[in-house]
Amino acid sequence: MSPSSGPVSVFVPRDAAALSMGADAVAEAIRHEAGRRGASLRLVRNGSRGLMWLEPMVEVTTPAGRIAYGPVRAEDVPSLFDAGFLQGEPHPLGHGLTEEIDYLKRQERLTFVRCGIVDPLSIEDYRAHSGGRGLEKALGMDSSEIVTTVTESGLRGRGGAGFPTGLKWKTVLEANASQKYVCCNADEGDSGTFADRMLLEGDPFLLIEGMTICALAVGATRGYVYIRSEYPHAIACFRQAVSKAYEAGWLGDTVHGHPRAFHLEVRVGAGAYICGEETSMLESLEGKRGVVRAKPPVPAIEGLFGQPTVINNVLTLTSVPVILAKGAAFYRDFGMGRSRGTQPFQLAGNIRRGGLVEKAFGISLADLIYRFGGGSASGRPIRAVQVGGPLGAYIPPDQFGMAKDYETFAAHGAMVGHGGIVVFDDSVDMAAQARFALEFCALESCGKCTPCRIGAVRGMEVMDRITGGLERETNLALLRDLCAVMADASLCAMGGLTPQPVLSALQHFPEDFDRQPTSRAAE
Amino acid sequence: MPRDAVWNAERAIAIIAEFRDVPGALLPVLHALMAEFGHISPATLSLLATGLNISRADVQGVLSFYHDFRTTPPGRHVIKLCRAEACQSVGAANLERHAKRSLGIEWGQTSEDGAFTLEPVYCLGNCALSPAVMIDEQLYGRVDPVKFEAILGDLADRAPDAEQAP
Numbered sequence: 001m002s003p004s005s006g007p008v009s010v011f012v013p014r015d016a017a018a019l020s021m022g023a024d025a026v027a028e029a030i031r032h033e034a035g036r037r038g039a040s041l042r043l044v045r046n047g048s049r050g051l052m053w054l055e056p057m058v059e060v061t062t063p064a065g066r067i068a069y070g071p072v073r074a075e076d077v078p079s080l081f082d083a084g085f086l087q088g089e090p091h092p093l094g095h096g097l098t099e100e101i102d103y104l105k106r107q108e109r110l111t112f113v114r115c116g117i118v119d120p121l122s123i124e125d126y127r128a129h130s131g132g133r134g135l136e137k138a139l140g141m142d143s144s145e146i147v148t149t150v151t152e153s154g155l156r157g158r159g160g161a162g163f164p165t166g167l168k169w170k171t172v173l174e175a176n177a178s179q180k181y182v183c184c185n186a187d188e189g190d191s192g193t194f195a196d197r198m199l200l201e202g203d204p205f206l207l208i209e210g211m212t213i214c215a216l217a218v219g220a221t222r223g224y225v226y227i228r229s230e231y232p233h234a235i236a237c238f239r240q241a242v243s244k245a246y247e248a249g250w251l252g253d254t255v256h257g258h259p260r261a262f263h264l265e266v267r268v269g270a271g272a273y274i275c276g277e278e279t280s281m282l283e284s285l286e287g288k289r290g291v292v293r294a295k296p297p298v299p300a301i302e303g304l305f306g307q308p309t310v311i312n313n314v315l316t317l318t319s320v321p322v323i324l325a326k327g328a329a330f331y332r333d334f335g336m337g338r339s340r341g342t343q344p345f346q347l348a349g350n351i352r353r354g355g356l357v358e359k360a361f362g363i364s365l366a367d368l369i370y371r372f373g374g375g376s377a378s379g380r381p382i383r384a385v386q387v388g389g390p391l392g393a394y395i396p397p398d399q400f401g402m403a404k405d406y407e408t409f410a411a412h413g414a415m416v417g418h419g420g421i422v423v424f425d426d427s428v429d430m431a432a433q434a435r436f437a438l439e440f441c442a443l444e445s446c447g448k449c450t451p452c453r454i455g456a457v458r459g460m461e462v463m464d465r466i467t468g469g470l471e472r473e474t475n476l477a478l479l480r481d482l483c484a485v486m487a488d489a490s491l492c493a494m495g496g497l498t499p500q501p502v503l504s505a506l507q508h509f510p511e512d513f514d515r516q517p518t519s520r521a522a523e
Numbered sequence: 524m525p526r527d528a529v530w531n532a533e534r535a536i537a538i539i540a541e542f543r544d545v546p547g548a549l550l551p552v553l554h555a556l557m558a559e560f561g562h563i564s565p566a567t568l569s570l571l572a573t574g575l576n577i578s579r580a581d582v583q584g585v586l587s588f589y590h591d592f593r594t595t596p597p598g599r600h601v602i603k604l605c606r607a608e609a610c611q612s613v614g615a616a617n618l619e620r621h622a623k624r625s626l627g628i629e630w631g632q633t634s635e636d637g638a639f640t641l642e643p644v645y646c647l648g649n650c651a652l653s654p655a656v657m658i659d660e661q662l663y664g665r666v667d668p669v670k671f672e673a674i675l676g677d678l679a680d681r682a683p684d685a686e687q688a689p
Contacts, residue, residue, distance in 0.1 A: 020664035052651035191607030271590030287549030354651025
């Protein structure tokens with residue numbers, strides 16, 4: 001591992017975000033330029049560190065540590081060689097030691113501790129960077145001890161609902177069945193979120209480890225990871241990791257030489273947002289339409305193929321290994337109130353420094369948006385942020401002081417959700433955003449319950465009358481009434497939470513709902 | 524990618540047979556058929572029903588529920604423009620107007636020369652580098668109308684026999 005031995009390592013991310021900005025061309029240019037100059041180097045395709053505005057961010061190993069350059073374009077590569085970047089020399093694109101970059105240095109990375117550092121498909125790298133220690137501990141514990149540790153850590157579901165993970169696992173552990181399942185929900189459909197994708201592409205063995213620990217804890221022998229089809233890179237990378245894990249004896253009829261079976265399979269979604277809802281995902285895994293199931297029974301009692309099933313999000317399952325490795329107390333010490341541990345927040349949309357920020361719960365929105373994010377990308381004043389995905393509330397700047405934790409957000413009629421924060425500048429039309437929330441619900445509703453299926457379509461019509469200036473007061477009253485029905489009577493969060501963006505937009509930005517129709521671009 | 528492979532009943536039957544013993548096989552088998560033929564031919568419905576021992580109605584129901592599964596062949600390239608919030612915040616609507624005008628098509632349509640099919644998508648997970656576009660399985664970030672035209676131009680350059688300038 002000594003950086004001074006052998007050729008210098010150069011890291012060019014293979015993360016989809018980096019690829020979207022030309023990382024493959026950069027890697028190719030580095031290979032070509034090194035060949036031309038007779039320079040020897042070891043090219044590693046790592047995940048992303050999450051500093052997205054610097055992607056593709058190229059790193060070079062030096063005796064002092066890794067040095068970062070970015071955003072690098074293929075045409076910058078010759079000048080990087082000229083400047084001596086292989087020795088970590090300065091260059092206009094240079095940022096010095098990666099670990100010292102303020103954005104990264106101020107984070108508390110527990111889940112993303114390896115992401116962007118290791119070769120995601122190298123078991124040796126995973127091991128060398130402390131991967132696998134949580135599972136080692138778990139293999140020496142009995143099931144209820146594992147569940148107790150997770151319970152005591154205070155870990156809550158990171159997919160959106162924030163349900164206590166230990167309690168869910170305990171229910172499955174205590175259920176009597178010959179077959180139990182662990183299902184990982186990687187149907188990360190919320191706009192403004194990409195943390196699951198980054199882990200699937202940047203540290204896939206972590207998810208395999210977390211799921212294996214869960215399987216040991218609840219007595220499951222089969223697991224599924226349901227990845228959305230919009231993530232072809234994540235699907236390919238995670239599938240390779242699974243087959244490597246089988247080859248290494250980490251998965252299969254025995255796990256790490258222990259006589260416990262755990263089989264893991266990747267399933268791919270097919271473009272339905274609703275399949276991020278857990279019961280809809282189960283239907284999809286069973287080969288059916290992704291129609292939501294009524295609860296009870298909860299999936300922990302009657303889940304996949306009618307058997308007891310743990311369903312957790314990628315971020316929940318990948319939080320488990322560090323909890324086992326370092327203990328419940330270590331994890332619980334991060335956070336505030338009943339929100340324990342860290343949350344990978346994702347800064348997205350109109351923001352200068354977009355990316356992933358893993359911090360303990362309790363950081364304020366203002367800190368995330370301004371100190372980390374650097375304000376809007378356009379340079380114009382920020383008018384609103386949407387937190388918690390397309391079903392999350394729009395929040396105006398005078399509320400950016402609120403701390404990010406489950407309870408504070410709930411008290412403000414908002415939710416942490418999957419940790420996504422989408423920033424809008426003052427050019428946004430909030431009535432159009434409200435209409436979009438209803439349009440999205442109409443498109444993606446599974447159709448099972450009436451408030452969601454019909455309500456979303458009626459909501460769009462009512463919005464069009466409001467912005468068209470037709471009986472505005474009457475229609476605003478109707479919109480509020482409709483939202484109350486959707487919120488109270490929908491079967492799941494799709495219809496139940498769509499009123500959040502609609503009503504928050506109306507509450508904080510009423511002026512946008514009262515403009516002259518001529519000032520609005522015709523849809 | 525053999526997206527334009529001609530539909531072939533024997534090949535379809537063989538693909539379906541590979542999944543016979545897989546629990547909840549319908550989505551994986553539909554994905555496999557999409558990968559092979561680029562679309563699900565209506566003739567496949569009864570083969571799927573027979574091969575997986577489910578009703579034709581079940582197959583049709585799943586086929587129509589999911590946005591990914593198409594029943595007609597797409598153009599040579601499928602362009603997916605993100606319409607979700609993060610992309611909206613930095614000009615997705617403007618890019619959408621440009622793309623439709625430039626290609627002369629609406630959502631779900633294929634350009635006259637058969638080169639491009641335009642589809643909406645709701646999040647590609649590239650939300651810090653919006654607006655995002657996926658063409659076939661290649662992801663692009665920070666796409667404005669100028670970059671959009673450059674990408675399409677590159678695609679045309681790479682396959683001069685198959686492409687005409689849009």
